[in-house]
Amino acid sequence: MMPPENIDITRNIKTIEWLKSELLMTVASLYEILVRGIKGSQDALVDVLANIVFVTYILGKRLGVSYSRIDMRIEDKIKLGILEKHKIEDWHGDLSSLKQYLDRNRNRS
Numbered sequence: 001m002m003p004p005e006n007i008d009i010t011r012n013i014k015t016i017e018w019l020k021s022e023l024l025m026t027v028a029s030l031y032e033i034l035v036r037g038i039k040g041s042q043d044a045l046v047d048v049l050a051n052i053v054f055v056t057y058i059l060g061k062r063l064g065v066s067y068s069r070i071d072m073r074i075e076d077k078i079k080l081g082i083l084e085k086h087k088i089e090d091w092h093g094d095l096s097s098l099k100q101y102l103d104r105n106r107n108r109s
Contacts, residue, residue: 012062019059026051075102 030048038045060070081088081095089095 016059016062019055019062023052023055023059026055075099078102 026048030045030052033041033045033048057067057070061067078095078099082099086095
């Protein structure tokens with residue numbers, strides 16, 4: 001019989017493998033939605049995008065990365081992109097918009 005710590009390690013490995021598979025399947029679903037066109041499938045698009053974020057956070061946790069560390073890295077990437085005038089920021093202002101959104105929601109908590 002395996003010791004309890006081996007069972008936990010095995011379970012964690014299986015969970016990580018399942019999450020990796022789930023992430024790949026969800027990204028494939030995103031591509032499928034984009035090929036078909038997003039008109040009329042806005043709910044499906046939102047569901048797929050939310051699942052990518054959701055699975056990424058859970059996968060990070062299983063790999064030993066805290067939610068707050070992921071959040072901090074996202075904030076750092078946004079700030080750096082704004083400072084370096086990333087193309088998406090330069091063309092559309094998306095990074096500034098995302099920063100404002102995250103700042104507003106952080107202040108509500």
